[in-house]
Amino acid sequence: MRAAALAPYAFIAPAALLLLAFGTLPLALALGVSFTDLDLAGLADPLLIRFVGPENYRELMADPAFWQALANTGAFALVGVPSVVAVSLAVALLLNRSDHPFFRALRAFYFVPAVTAIVAVSLVWGYLYNAQFGLLNHLLSLAGLGPVRWLTDPVVVKLSVALVAIWRGTGLNIVIFLAALRAIPREYLEAAALDGASELRRTVSIVLPLLRFAILFVTVTTTIGWLQFFDEPFVLTRGGPLGASTSVSLFLYQEGFSAGRFGYAGAGTVVLLVVISGFTLLQLRGRRADARH
Structure with a gap:
């Protein structure tokens, strides 16, 4: 009996240890470092590390580059989160219409980008975006349109x-x-069809309400991912031109690993954590308020 009671803890122990080692401890370390002037010299000689209190946070709040990175991240999230959720839901609804082998192949096709290395993806897209011989500008030239500076225009680069x-x-x-759609009892849809409800009506009145928790999960996780946006701007543009595509995560990377200002980067990490936590709590609270009504 005692072994059975301890079994659940044994199963979650590996995940809990990983979360502690790669989540909680690094955040605690970043919080501690954010109150020091830790830099490359401090790594070589810990005696050189000084406690500076909230000085890093004051400097961060007065740094125009940080606010530009924060604005860029907000713009990325404003475009990316609703687009990813809407496109993913629409494609899932289409792919769920049939179990034909063609649709099963399409499901695998749509999943390929998620498991493809970001470097390979960015190299391909870099060639597509090339202002001189890229495919996108070639197609525009066939339509009689001028070339677009996809990665060098401060406005266009965000969308690119x-x-x-x-x-x-x-x-x-x-x-x-798709997993959430498969969990919906088919009896609900069949009964609505027998009552004369159209497919659109069944989707709006039955499918979407039953997907509300899946939509909430995807929205929250997608928002967190976009607020931590790093891979694409790092590989495609290095944050350029003139910082137009620098996200907060990329800004922290540049300050920490390029400039060696680990204390300053730690302060930015704590601020980013607060921002992400705030947005997550707002989304969860909004979902609970809707559920009560």
Whole structure:
């Protein structure tokens, strides 16, 4: 009996240890480092590390580059989150219409970007976006339109980088939505069809309400991912031009690993954690309020 009671803890222990080692401890370390002036010299000689209190946070709040990165991240999330959720849900609804082998092949096709290395993806998209010989500008020239500076225009670059992330981010969410769709009892849909409800009516009145928890999960996880946006701007643009595609995560990487200002980067990490936690709590609270009504 005692072994049976301890079994659940044994199963979750590996995941809990991984979370502790790669989640909780690094965040606690970043919090501690954020109150010091730790840099490359401090790594070589810990005696050189000084406690500076909230000085890093004051400098961060007065840093225009940080606010630009924060605004860029907000713009990326504003475009990316609704796009990923909407596209993933729409594609999942289409792929769930049939179990034909063709649709099963399509499911695998849509999941490919999620398991493809970001470097390989970015190389392909880099060639597509090339201003001189890229495929996109070639197609525009066939239509009589001028070339677009996809990765060098400060305005266009945000949409260009976001498009790659949207394309990569739909695959896993499609799988989540498909699993949720398969869990809906078919009796509900069959009964509604017998009552004369159209497919659109069944989707709006039955399917979407039953997917509300899956939609909430995908929205929350997607928002967290976009607020941590790093891979695409790092590989495609290095944050350029003129910081137009620098996200907060990329800014922290540049300050920590390029400039060696680990204390300053730690302060930014704590601020980013607060922002992500705030948005997550707002989304969960909004979902609970809707459920009560």
